[in-house]
Amino acid sequence: MRIAGRLVAILLLAIALVGLAPAVRADVVDDAFAEGNERAEAGDWDGAIAAWQRARGLLGQPSSVLSYNLGTAHAERGDHGRATFHLRQALDFRGSPTAELAEAARYNLAIVRRRAELQAATTGALVDRPQTWWDLLVETLRAPGVGWTALLCGVLWLVVLIEHVRRARRGRSLGVTRALAIAFGSLWLVAGVLHGVSLRADRTAPRAIVLDMRVDAREGPGTHRKVEFAIQGGAQVRIVDRTPGWVRAQLPGGVEGWVPESAVGELESTASVRPLPGPTAAGPERDTPASVDAS
Numbered sequence: 001m002r003i004a005g006r007l008v009a010i011l012l013l014a015i016a017l018v019g020l021a022p023a024v025r026a027d028v029v030d031d032a033f034a035e036g037n038e039r040a041e042a043g044d045w046d047g048a049i050a051a052w053q054r055a056r057g058l059l060g061q062p063s064s065v066l067s068y069n070l071g072t073a074h075a076e077r078g079d080h081g082r083a084t085f086h087l088r089q090a091l092d093f094r095g096s097p098t099a100e101l102a103e104a105a106r107y108n109l110a111i112v113r114r115r116a117e118l119q120a121a122t123t124g125a126l127v128d129r130p131q132t133w134w135d136l137l138v139e140t141l142r143a144p145g146v147g148w149t150a151l152l153c154g155v156l157w158l159v160v161l162i163e164h165v166r167r168a169r170r171g172r173s174l175g176v177t178r179a180l181a182i183a184f185g186s187l188w189l190v191a192g193v194l195h196g197v198s199l200r201a202d203r204t205a206p207r208a209i210v211l212d213m214r215v216d217a218r219e220g221p222g223t224h225r226k227v228e229f230a231i232q233g234g235a236q237v238r239i240v241d242r243t244p245g246w247v248r249a250q251l252p253g254g255v256e257g258w259v260p261e262s263a264v265g266e267l268e269s270t271a272s273v274r275p276l277p278g279p280t281a282a283g284p285e286r287d288t289p290a291s292v293d294a295s
Contacts, residue, residue, distance in 0.1 A: 029058045036069070045073045064095030068105050075108060080116040081211040081233030084109065085265045088209065088236075092267075093143060112234060120232035125214050127232040129252050142198040150191035157184035205238040208249070208264040215264075217257020221246035228257045237264065 032055030039047035049070065056066055071086030090097060090105040097105070113130065120127040140146070164177035213233040218225040221243045231237070231249065240256065241248035247264060250256045 029055045032058065040069075040073065045076045049073050049077075062089070062092060062095040064090045064092065064097035064101055064105075067092075067095055068097075068101055068108075071105065071112075072108055075112050078115075079213070079233070080112050080119070081209060081213065082265075083112045084116070084234040084236075085209040085211060085267070087112065088267055116232055116234035119213075120235075123214060123230070123232070125230040125232040126235070126251060126255065128235045128237065141194045146191055146195045150188055150195055153184045153188035153191060157181060157188050160184055205240050205250070207267045208237055208239050208247075209267065210235045210237060210249070210259070210263060211265050212263045215259045217249065217259050219258070221248075221258045225258065229255070231257070231259065239264070239266065 032051050036048045036051035036055065039045075039051060052066065052069055052073070056063070056070075059066070067086045067090035071083045071088075071090060074086060075083035077083075087105050087109045089095065091102055117127055119125075160177055160180045164174060164181055167174055167177055210231050210233050215231045215233070216227045217229050217231055219228050231251070235251065237249035237251055239247045240250045242261075245261055246258050247261050248256055249259050249264060
């Protein structure tokens, strides 16, 4: 009986510890947040990045505020590549960005972009073209809401089609059901195809941001291969091929070159919440979003 009593006590203690684990982790994350905020207020951006990165690892999930703070901190350090990467992640729907934060992230992105373009013009490195309305449309089509809309239209099309057949058998008017069937069927087809194409493009050639300030693109994988051109940090590329330690990066327009895998960060890897490769990494959120100094 004593042994049974001890086992029950141990079991109850284990259950209590499991229940306390999320609260304990939340406290640790909050402490890291606070440390990052304090260091950022003092202008210690390296320290803020380290503290926020520590909190990011504990948080274990995408956070738009976290990504925004990291992007702003890297921008203050003059690290255009990592600033662009994190600010783009701040706009990802998986991080639940607010309208205010999304506006601030786009503002800072525009500043970082101008700086990257100026540096590219000075060094002769290649940079991607600015985002167009078509890029924004493709990004919108990638959202899960488009997929669910297509699925709903498909279900409604099937329901209307069944009703159309029933009305035809009873000799009733078919004008309304025919129009609805065409409308829902068209929406299902168009939305479904476009959503699928956009997702397939991200799987076969995922988007990535060049992290380092300037990256040499070579004719093949390996430092012994000839350098074809240089890519500016912050440029968005597509990864069209891989080999251990290297990726083939493609700029808009089709220009391709092999770069070290550690020199790029994949935008679609936000779900894994892993640290970026490079000399410094970064991590959660400030209480109030701050903007990059445009000067």
